[in-house]
Amino acid sequence: MNEWLLDMGRFVLQMSILTLLVVVAVVVIARIKGETGERVRLRVDELNERLEYRRRRLSLAATEPSARKRLAKAFRRDDKSRSRAGRKQADKPRSTVWVLDFHGDLKATGAGRLAEEISAVTAAASEGDEVVIRLESAGGLVHSYGLAAAQVDRLRDAGLSTTVCVDKVAASGGYLMACAADQLRAAPFAVLGSIGVVAQLPNVHRLLKRHDVDIELLTAGEYKRTLTVFGENTEEGRDKLQSDLDNIHDLFKQHVIQRRPALDIDKVATGEVWYGHDALEKGLVDALGTSEAYLVSRMEEARIVSVRLEARHAMGKRLGMAISEGVAGGVERLLERLDASRWERR
Template identity: 35%
Template sequence: MRLADRLTSRLPGKFGDRADRPVVSMVRLHGVIAASAAPVPRAVINIGAVEKTLERAFAPERLAAVALLVNSPGGAPTQSALVADRIRGLAEDKGVPVLAFCEDVAASGGYWLACAGDEIYAHPTSLVGSIGVISQGFGLDGLIERFGVQRRLYTAGESKSRLDPFLPEKPEDVDWLRGLQDELHAMFRDWVTSRRGDRLAEDADLFTGEVWTGSRAAQLGLVDGVGSARAVLTERFPDAELVQVEGRKPLLARLGLAGSPAASGVFGADGMLGVVQAAEVRATWARYGL
């Protein structure tokens, strides 16, 4: 018997029983889904940021289930798929159920993540859905012309400069983008259909990019029920210990320097990039009034 087990077995009451209790790991997936690093610490979800946390969540020997606490307005489709695929792979390897819980918002890529769960729950006021694809950018060709700026761009390959923000928009480039969006949308639709199956309402068009409250999402079959994570998990696994599994903080965060100007690069060469990234993150949340 391990020393920790011997010590625990001698403790009275609930402390002595704790070593024998099943475990439900709770993993928080919070932020915009993007491949790049976060301009705000721990504000971005991607496979690099969450893989180790997911592996720790599925590691306990007496694991009864894994709960995903999803709070995301979406983002990069590839990162959404990579994280969801990793969750499903770990769940199948361990043979445990995964329950997803939508918090403020599980929209677009956030809902893709939620569909990695075998069951999905939401608060009645949660925002759920947005099963669609969106692209955004700026047209700056008039701006540089106004200030007399010449931009020199040289390419090999006629499609290399598609939708360049400093060039006039071409109809054929927009058609190409829409075709790409349609292909990604079909993948998203197939993923949701494969995960939700006959639980989806047959008489509703769920793939228009619309967003619903948690209550309405339950009626449409996008989620299995309404309720908070702790309430549902306590009822489903009354004898289990709920364990929050968190990612390891970066070194600067552990030293208390993560928010300093020097650490964030606000005044350095990457400062403007950080400002733009922060603005994009803020705009993604703002689409849902958050």
């Protein structure tokens, strides 16, 4: 027994050393090749073909084994028929629906990628094409989402029909982007609105004063600083910040009403949010429905092409991301298991 444990210990030690050597070799090779930056590749997926492939697989699975061979032959005949029809209609190609995705964070960090994707689509799109943006964002910094909204406006300036689909949330800066579309669709329980502006910061001046700590703040310019975290705030500073917020709110409302002129802006620019059905009644959206349902309906008459720029990270970074995601996934599964255990009975 002791000899078996000794052999097992040697094996584990050897495997650990081998794994460490492999990791070190990968890092060294990555540095030698200079893979310290990120490369970007364009990923293009034809969603019509993907849906048809899945439909056929499910049809075969639902068919009796004795009839699957005949069904597979029927699929091949359909392919030949489509190929002949496509050659005959080569002079009259179908329109294309270009699909982009935007998942926003506080700083709208995806705006740069979205800008490049829009540049690629506007260069390749033809007359009669449509651009669908599947948008999800709860908003964030004013200047960041102002830039992201300007990117969506480029599609309108290019004369492309634009549809924004909101499955979960387009609030505040997210709605600033969404309202630029020719058609705005939302799922029945998607959250929309929040046409407002907010600013908040803590102030620890009284705490510091209690401990005899002074903060010296020097500025050049009357309103270089209005409210601060450490200094003593004044009514004049509060009034100035409020005035700035009101001005940004007015710009927000003007942006929305220029793109959705039928909207009663005074009723919806209160900072409130509404779910899909209520948003439709108030004119914040044009129709209800999920993005998947809309794209499937468009497949009858158009090619659906998903376009996405993806970063190809360096080898070392990919390894680090894989380890990080593995740890995060393990913690998440543990928390889910603990939460589920509350409902289990033994």
